[in-house]
Amino acid sequence: MVFIHGIGGLRDAEAELGSWLKALAVGARKAGHSFEGSALEQDSFTDAAFAYYGDLFVRPQAQGGTAPPSDAAGEDEALRHLLEEMINTQLSACRDDEERRVLQHAHAELTATRQAQGSGQLVRRLVNVCTTLLALPGIRLGGQWASGRIMAGHLAQVTRYLARAELDGGRTLDERIRDRVLSFLDEDRPTVVIAHSLGSVVALEALHHYRGPIPLFVTVGSPIGTRTVVHPRLRPQPPATPECVRRWLNYWDRDDIIASRPWLERDVLPNTVGCLPVSDRVDSDGIWVHTATKYLAQASVAGPVVEAIRLAGEGTPA
Template sequence: MTRIAVVHGIGQTNREPVLLQQEFGEALKSCLLEAGRADLACRIHTPNPSARLARDSNLISVDLAYYADVFTTPNTQGAADPFIGLTSEQRDLAEELSMLWLYELAEDPAHSANAQAQRELSALTGAGREQQGIGKRAARTAVSSLSRVRWLATSGLWLTQRLFFRDLVEVVRYMTDEEIREQVSGRLVAVCDSDTKVLIAHSLGSVVAYDYLCRQEDSMPVPSLLITLGSPLGLRSVIYDRLSKRPPAFPEFVPRWVNVSDKNDLVATKSDISQLFPDVHGFGRSIESLVVNNGRRSHDAFRYLAHKSVGELVSSVL
C-alpha cells in the first residue's frame, strides 16, 4: 500500500480527526484530478486512523498525523485571559510574533490590510510611547492590535479574535515546550512507515514535519517527497532560530522538498527558503519554491491543495 502522510496546521482543536482526514483525502483526490491523474485519484483511501487496514497494493492511503488535542489544557477553556498558564517567555514570543506580522502588513503597500495595519502600528508606537521596534513593551499590545486587523478573518486565518489567540498559543507552546514537541512528533511517527511516499505539511505542521525528518536516521523511513504549504519556517527569530536542529539544514535523508506559498499568506512571508536550509550533506539538493494564488483565503490548506501544480507534485512519486 502506498501512503501519503498529512500534518495539519494550527486551528484544528475542535475538529474530529476522522472527518479532517477525510477532507484531506477528498482534497487530494481533487488535486490529482486537476493534474489529469484520475487513475491515481480513484485509488485514494482514507482509513479510520484508529484501525490500519490490511495492505492493499492498489490503494493510496491518506494518513493524518492529528496533534491538536496535545494543546488542550484542562480548566482553561473560556478563560478571560487566553494566555493563562503560559510562561513569560511564551507570552513574549506571542507578542514578538504578533509584532512581526503587524510590521509585515504595514510595510507592504500593495496589501489590502496595509492601511489598517499602519493605523494599529501608529497607535501602538505613537504619541507618548518610546519607539521600541519589537521590544517587549510594544509587543505586549501587538497581540490585540494584530487581532483587530479585519483582513485576518477574510483571509481564512482567524475568523474571530478568540481563535487568533488560541492558535497563537499553539505556536508558542510548540516552539518553547520540548515535551509538547515530543508528543506531537510521536503522532507523525505513528503514521509514517516505509510505504509513505509523500509527506504534506501545512502551517505549523511544516515545523512539526521538519523536526521529525531531522531526527530520522538512515535506517528509518523517510518520504520521497516533502511538500510544505503555507510554512512559517522562514520566520527568523520566532520559528527558524528555535528549530530543534541547529543550524537548520536540508534534512539528510529526504530526496526532494518543495515549499508552496501564496504571496498574501501572512504565515508564509518568505516564499524562497532555500538559502535558510542548505544541503550540508553534499547531495546538491535545494528546496524548490512554488508560488500559487489562493485568492482571499491565502492560508487555507485546502486552497493550497486545489492547484494543478500541487497535484502534479504529488503524482510524481506515486
C-alpha cells in the first residue's frame, strides 16, 4: 500500500506514515475490521510506504516551499483561476452568513486583480485574497496556515506542478515528482494506492506510466475535476483511468474547499476494461476537513482498502 500526499510544507515521512496508518485503522474498525485495524495501527497488516515528494517544491532561499507564485511560468494567473473556482464553488454551497461575507470579500479582491498592472502587483493581491480566506471559520479555527503568504505558496504547488517547468537535470518539476512517486511502486506486486489532494493528480499521471497491478486506487479531497486549472492541463488528454487500475474510488466532503467538481466519473474516461472512478460523499467531523487523515478515518474509505488488500492475497503484502 502506498500513500501519496498533497500540498503543504516540509514533513517527516515516517511520522506521516504512522499518522495515516492510525487514521486508516480508525476507519477500518468503524467498518467492522477490528483485527485489521489493530494490525494497521502497528504497521503489521501490509507493507506500507509514504511517497514523499514535498522537498522537490523547495525553491532556493524559500523555506518549506512557501514562496508565492512566480511569473516565470504564468503561475500567478493560474493561481488566480484556481482561487476563483474555489471561492465560487464554496459560495454556491455556502450555508453560513459569516462564511458568505468572507467569501464575497475575497471574490471582490480577486476580481480586482484583473485590473492589476504587473505580475508583482497580482501576486501581492493573491496573497491578500488568501489572507482574507484565512478568516473563514473552517480555516481559521483549523489553523492550517499561519499566513496568507504560506497559504498562497502551498496552493501554488498545484500550478507549479501543472506548469511543466522548473528544469533540474533535464527533468521538469512534474517529471521529477512522478519519478519519485513511481520509485515507491513495485511492478511485481499488486499495490493499493491512496492519494490525497494534489497527490491524486500526481498519482493519476504517474500511473499512466506504470505497468504493475493496481487493484484499488483511492483518491480523497481531489482537485482533478477543477475546470479552470487542473482538468484541462492533465496528461494525457482527455483524462482517463490508467490501464493498470482495476477499481477507482473517489471521496469528497461537502465542506472541502479544495475538492470542487467532485464527481470524477463525469470528467474522466474509462480505461479499456471499463474502469471509471466512483465518487462518494463523506461527512467529517471537525473544522478543517481537507486533511487526509479525516478521510482515512471514514469507514467507507477504509473498508474497501482493507478488503482490497485481503483480496490481493491472504497474508501477501499488497
